Amino acid sequence: MGPTRGVSVLLIFPALAMALALFIYPLGYSLVGAFQDKAGVWTLGNFVRAWELYRLDTLFTVFIVGLSTFLIAVISVSIGGYLTLGNSPVAKKILDWLYRWPLFVPFIVAALCMRTFLGRNGMMNNAFVFLGFMDQESAQSFLDWRGIVITFVWKQTPFVTLMVAGAMAGLDRSTIDAARNLGASRLRVLLEIVVPQIRRTLAVGLILSFVTMMSVLSVPIMLSGQSPSMLTVNMAWRINSVGDYGTANALGFVSYLLTGLAAWFYLREAVRDKQQGLTR
Amino acid sequence: MSARLEIDRVEAAYGGTRVLKGVSLDVAPGEFVALLGSSGCGKTTLLRCISGFVPVASGAIRVNGTDITHAPPDKREMAMVFQSYALWPHMSVAQNIGYGLRLRKKSCAQIAARVAEMVAMLKLDGLAERNVTQLSGGQRQRVALGRALAVDPQILLLDEPLSNLDARIREDVRHEIKALQRRLGITTIHVTHDREEAMVMADRIVILDAGTIAQVGRPEEVYNRPASAFVASFMGANNAIRLDLARAGTKLRVASGPHNRAAELPHDGDVDGKVTAHFRSEAAKLSLPGDADPQGALALEGRIVQAAYPGGFWRYAVAVGDRQFMVDDERRVEVGVNARVVLPAEALHFFPAEGA
Numbered sequence: 006m007g008p009t010r011g012v013s014v015l016l017i018f019p020a021l022a023m024a025l026a027l028f029i030y031p032l033g034y035s036l037v038g039a040f041q042d043k044a045g046v047w048t049l050g051n052f053v054r055a056w057e058l059y060r061l062d063t064l065f066t067v068f069i070v071g072l073s074t075f076l077i078a079v080i081s082v083s084i085g086g087y088l089t090l091g092n093s094p095v096a097k098k099i100l101d102w103l104y105r106w107p108l109f110v111p112f113i114v115a116a117l118c119m120r121t122f123l124g125r126n127g128m129m130n131n132a133f134v135f136l137g138f139m140d141q142e143s144a145q146s147f148l149d150w151r152g153i154v155i156t157f158v159w160k161q162t163p164f165v166t167l168m169v170a171g172a173m174a175g176l177d178r179s180t181i182d183a184a185r186n187l188g189a190s191r192l193r194v195l196l197e198i199v200v201p202q203i204r205r206t207l208a209v210g211l212i213l214s215f216v217t218m219m220s221v222l223s224v225p226i227m228l229s230g231q232s233p234s235m236l237t238v239n240m241a242w243r244i245n246s247v248g249d250y251g252t253a254n255a256l257g258f259v260s261y262l263l264t265g266l267a268a269w270f271y272l273r274e275a276v277r278d279k280q281q282g283l284t285r
Numbered sequence: 286m287s288a289r290l291e292i293d294r295v296e297a298a299y300g301g302t303r304v305l306k307g308v309s310l311d312v313a314p315g316e317f318v319a320l321l322g323s324s325g326c327g328k329t330t331l332l333r334c335i336s337g338f339v340p341v342a343s344g345a346i347r348v349n350g351t352d353i354t355h356a357p358p359d360k361r362e363m364a365m366v367f368q369s370y371a372l373w374p375h376m377s378v379a380q381n382i383g384y385g386l387r388l389r390k391k392s393c394a395q396i397a398a399r400v401a402e403m404v405a406m407l408k409l410d411g412l413a414e415r416n417v418t419q420l421s422g423g424q425r426q427r428v429a430l431g432r433a434l435a436v437d438p439q440i441l442l443l444d445e446p447l448s449n450l451d452a453r454i455r456e457d458v459r460h461e462i463k464a465l466q467r468r469l470g471i472t473t474i475h476v477t478h479d480r481e482e483a484m485v486m487a488d489r490i491v492i493l494d495a496g497t498i499a500q501v502g503r504p505e506e507v508y509n510r511p512a513s514a515f516v517a518s519f520m521g522a523n524n525a526i527r528l529d530l531a532r533a534g535t536k537l538r539v540a541s542g543p544h545n546r547a548a549e550l551p552h553d554g555d556v557d558g559k560v561t562a563h564f565r566s567e568a569a570k571l572s573l574p575g576d577a578d579p580q581g582a583l584a585l586e587g588r589i590v591q592a593a594y595p596g597g598f599w600r601y602a603v604a605v606g607d608r609q610f611m612v613d614d615e616r617r618v619e620v621g622v623n624a625r626v627v628l629p630a631e632a633l634h635f636f637p638a639e640g641a
Contacts, residue, residue, distance in 0.1 A: 179371035185358040186365045187385035201375040
C-alpha cells in the first residue's frame with residue numbers, strides 16, 4: 006500500500022518550502038516591485054524610466070548575448086563535429102581533453118584573465134607584435150563589447166560543447182556512415198545529418214547559456230566600463246548607487262522577458278517535434 | 286552499371302586483434318555473394334573494408350581493376366543498406382531516398398522522378414511525404430534499399446538488412462531483394478549469419494571462420510559438399526560421430542563400435558582410417574523394432590528420449606550412448622522405445638578425425 010496523501014505532502018514539503026522561499030517569493034516580489042513606486046502605488050513609471058535611460062543598453066545586451074550565443078553554437082558544433090567525425094585519434098583526444106577547461110573557471114576569474122589578455126598592452130597584442138603581425142602603435146584594446154563577447158564565448162562554449170558532443174556520440178553511428186557511403190563530405194554530414202538530429206540538445210544548451218550570460222554582472226563590469234553597458238550593470242547601478250529598486254526591477258522584468266522569449270521558441274520547437282513523432 | 290570486385294589478400298585489425306587474415310575473393314559483375322559466418326568471424330569487417338569504413342592493413346580492394354583500397358567511403362560509388370536501416374529521422378521518405386541524388390547535384394525534377402520510380406518499385410506508394418519514424422520495420426527496410434539503389438551504385442552492400450524484421454516479413458523481403466537484384470543486375474555483397482537466407486538469396490556463398498575463408502561455392506556445393514567439419518556444422522550437419530573406416534574398392538567398411546554394427550557403405554571418395562562423420566537430422570531415418578534391417582547404411586543403436594510434433598512429421602531425440610541425435614519420422618512412437626538411427630552413405634560427410 007502506498008503512503009497516504011498526508012505523508013506525501015510531508016515528504017515534498019521541505020523541497021517545496023525551499024522553492025517557495027528562495028525562488029518563487031523573491032521572483033514574485035521583484036516582479037511586483039517593477040510595477041510599483043516607492044510608496045507602493047501601482048505604476049508603469051519604472052518601465053518608462055527604464056526605457057528612457059536604458060533602451061540602448063537593452064539593445065546592446067541583446068546584441069552581445071545574441072552574438073555570443075551564435076558564436077558558441079558555431080564553435081561548439083565545430084568541436085563536437087570534429088570529435089564525432091574527425092580522422093585523427095590523437096587530435097581528437099587532445100581536443101576532448103582541452104575544451105572542457107574553461108568550465109571550471111568562474112566568470113569573475115575569466116574576466117580577470119581576459120583583462121590582462123585583451124588590453125592594449127595585453128598578452129594577445131604583445132604576442133601579435135612579437136610575431137610581427139603588427140606594430141605596437143597599431144595595437145588596440147579589446148576591453149569593450151568585443152571583450153565581453155570573447156569572454157562569454159570562451160566561458161560558455163565548453164558547456165554547450167559538452168552537451169552537443171554527448172548527443173553526437175549517442176547518435177546511431179550508421180546514420181553517419183550511410184551519408185558518407187552515399188558520397189557526403191564530412192561538412193555536409195555534420196550540417197545535414199548530425200546537427201539536425203541533435204538540434205534539440207543544441208537548443209537547450211544555447212538557451213541555458215543565453216540565460217546565464219544575461220545574468221552575468223562581473224564580466225561586463227570588469228571588461229567594459231564605458232556606455233552602453235549591459236542590463237546587469239545598470240541594475241547593479243540603480244540599486245547600489247541610486248537605491249532605485251523600482252527601475253532595477255523593471256530592467257529585471259525586461260531580462261526575464263528576453264530569456265522567456267528564448268524559452269518559448271524552444272518549447273514551440275519541442276512541441277512541433279513531438280507532434281511530428283520525432284523522439285530525439 | 287555493375288562492377289567486378291576483387292579482394293586481394295586483405296587483412297584488417299581492431300587495435301592489436303587481427304580480424305581478417307588475408308581474405309581473397311573475386312566477385313563477377315552482377316553476382317550476388319553472401320558472406321556467411323557466426324558472430325566475430327569477420328564478415329561485417331570485410332564488408333566495412335569494402336565500403337571504406339574500416340582501414341585495410343594490407344592487401345588490396347579493386348573495382349573494375351581500379352585500386353580503391355584507401356579511397357574514402359564517399360568516393361567509392363557503393364551503396365550500403367545497414368542492419369539498423371540507418372534512416373535519417375529528420376527527413377521524409379522522399380528526402381531519405383533523394384539525398385544521394387542531391388549530393389550528386391541532380392536537378393529537383395530529376396530527383397523527384399527518380400524518387401517516384403523508387404517509391405513505385407519498392408511499393409511505398411502514398412508514403413513519400415511521411416516521416417520515416419512513422420513507418421513499419423518492413424517499410425523502413427524498403428526505404429533504406431530505395432536510398433541505396435536511387436544513386437545507381439556500382440556495388441550494393443547489404444549488412445544483415447533483414448535481421449530486424451519478423452520472420453514472415455523477412456521471407457517476403459528476402460525474395461523481393463533477390464528479384465530486384467536480378468532485375469537490376471547489380472553486383473551485391475550480402476552479410477548474414479542466417480544460413481537459409483544466404484542459400485535462398487546468393488549465387489555464391491562465402492563461409493568465413495575466424496578471419497579466413499573456410500569455403501566458397503554455390504549454395505548447393507557448400508550444402509552438399511562441405512570442405513571442412515566447420516563448414517559441415519555451420520551448414521546444418523552438426524551431428525557428428527567418430528568412425529573407423531577401411532576402404533574396399535568402391536565401398537567403405539565401417540568397423541563395429543559400442544553403438545553400431547559393422548556396415549558397408551557405397552562410397553567412392555578419398556576417405557580412410559579414423560574419421561568424424563557429420564550428418565543432418567533431416568537426412569537420418571528412424572528404424573524401429575520389426576523394421577527390415579537397413580542395407581548399405583550405417584545404423585546407430587539408441588533409444589527415443591523425447592518426441593515433438595513440429596507439423597507434418599514427428600521429431601525425435603534419440604539417445605545413442607551419451608549423445609543425442611534429432612531424427613524426423615512420420616510415425617508416432619512412444620518415448621522410451623529402442624530405435625536405430627539409420628544413416629545412408631549420402632547423408633554422411635567424412636572428415637579426418639582430430640587427433641587421429
